[in-house]
Amino acid sequence: MQLSVSRRSTLGGLLGGLALTAGSALWPLSEAQAQFRVEISGVGATQIPLALARFRDETRSPQPVSAIIKADLERSGLFKFMDASADKLDETSRPALADWRAKNADALVMGSVTPLADGRFDVRYQLWDVLKGKENGVRSFLIGASELRQVAHRIADEIYEKLTGDKGAFASRIAYVSKVGKQHMLMVADSDGEGAQAALTIGQPIISPAWSPDGGRLAYVSFLTGKATVVVQDVASGRYRTVADFKGTNSSPAWSPDGKQLVVTLSRDTGSQLYVINVNGDGVRRLTQSGAIDTEATWSPDGSTIYFVSDRGGAPQIYKVPAAGGAAQRVTFSGAYNISPAISPDGRWMSYIGQVDNGGYRVHLMELSSGNVKVLTDTRDDESPSFAPNSKLIIYATRAQGREVLMTTSLDGRVKAKLPVPQADLREPVWGPMLAALR
The missing domain is CATH 2.120.10.30 (TolB, C-terminal domain)
Known part of the structure; x- marks a missing residue:
């Protein structure tokens, strides 16, 4: 069997070589x-229509939280997105659900990213079931700047689970x-x-x-x-x-x-x-x-x-x-x-x-x-x-x-x-x- 680092030519790298320096x-x-x-191709057999608003004040944070959430959910292929940013919604808003039902949205996500004096961020979001007219309760995370990406993945996981019934794996x-x-x-x-x-x-x-x-x-x-x-x-x-x-x-x-x-x-x-x-x-x-x-x-x-x-x-x-x-x-x-x-x-x-x-x-x-x-x-x-x-x-x-x-x-x-x-x-x-x- 010829020496190679290719997994195929060596049955999984069995005889592949490497030199560790440190x-x-x-x-x-x-x-x-x-x-x-990230380049995405194809869509799922069925897609959930999801309206997502840009999080209030997220431009004051080093990470675009709502964009990370969208990209996570998009990679699953299970969601079709509508931009709700023009409505300037956050987790405290009472959205016009009838209007979103008319736009064929099944769910609506909005939130905020508030920088605090001690350098931390207060990240909050709300998920609305547009069809049932129900909110899922405000979720909040008090985190450091280094955790912003991770909390965005967590939010994407929670939304994914609420809307599909399956656990997310973005975090x-x-x-x-x-x-x-x-x-x-x-x-x-x-x-x-x-x-x-x-x-x-x-x-x-x-x-x-x-x-x-x-x-x-x-x-x-x-x-x-x-x-x-x-x-x-x-x-x-x-x-x-x-x-x-x-x-x-x-x-x-x-x-x-x-x-x-x-x-x-x-x-x-x-x-x-x-x-x-x-x-x-x-x-x-x-x-x-x-x-x-x-x-x-x-x-x-x-x-x-x-x-x-x-x-x-x-x-x-x-x-x-x-x-x-x-x-x-x-x-x-x-x-x-x-x-x-x-x-x-x-x-x-x-x-x-x-x-x-x-x-x-x-x-x-x-x-x-x-x-x-x-x-x-x-x-x-x-x-x-x-x-x-x-x-x-x-x-x-x-x-x-x-x-x-x-x-x-x-x-x-x-x-x-x-x-x-x-x-x-x-x-x-x-x-x-x-x-x-x-x-």
Whole structure:
């Protein structure tokens, strides 16, 4: 098998190389580097008509709160927007709901962003059910300037849940690898790609980042000791420790749902097989016993099953094995080449990369209960799918106009958003869990 940093050519980066220069705490990029330009295509099968007013006094804050809320909801593809700014509404207003019903609006959002003398902001909003003529009560957040983007995502989550019945996932983070010239950075950003910060900067490729279930740590692969090892790094402080540094290759870490264990690919005994280890590096237990390459493992949300990629049948396919050990069962049967499994947090879906008839690699979605599969993308070079914490969107890497970019797609494939960064190639995205609520 040829050495490469491509996930496809190495069954998930199993033999890919990187050289770690230093671990670091998060540090922000310049404004020009950090900003994503979100491009959205397609709409959902049904859209909720939502009127949104610019928040009163938000021009006095460093973040356009209402615009962030709109962009979040827009990416879901489930909302059709009407601009209510001309009415100069805020959370204290009594809107003319009959007028908005006449405009076919289902809901109305308005609020305010008030700067306080101590440097904090009082953010308030009100959501009206236009059809029922009911208000949902004023919500307020007393926060610092650095929390404005996060509170905007929280508000978008609350609106999303009120109007769809499903949890939102805008108040979450993504991690990915950014390459600019010869420099590679492990990045952490808001779910919309904004506020990007570097958790790690090195001169060689980075592969296989994975979020801990609590969102506080990232596992990845490095050459910290001169060979491939698995490292766990605290995102906030930058402190790290090597947890897998065995003879041979150590790669492809994935967290157990309780955050106490990792499943990794090791070649310490024979070939490349799956092992379960404690997060502190002890308690090593071999999980698979094959003469093939077993790699790219991921846990089911309930912790009972581990899905992985193996070429034991001659070509890469996805299998599953009980987390306690046992016989492996093949999961994918459609297509000759399937890798990079990701299981949705609700346990209903598996996304993966499959080769299609024209030789391209596209994001696929399988309903686990039925085994039904559909192709979600029309690009050729897709990699690394990862579910949002509410299981409603998938982030993945692909190539567009000669560059490596990140995109999200809805589960029906109708709505896609491209999140490009100028002068950077983006790889290996992984969507983290929901962040703790603001107080």
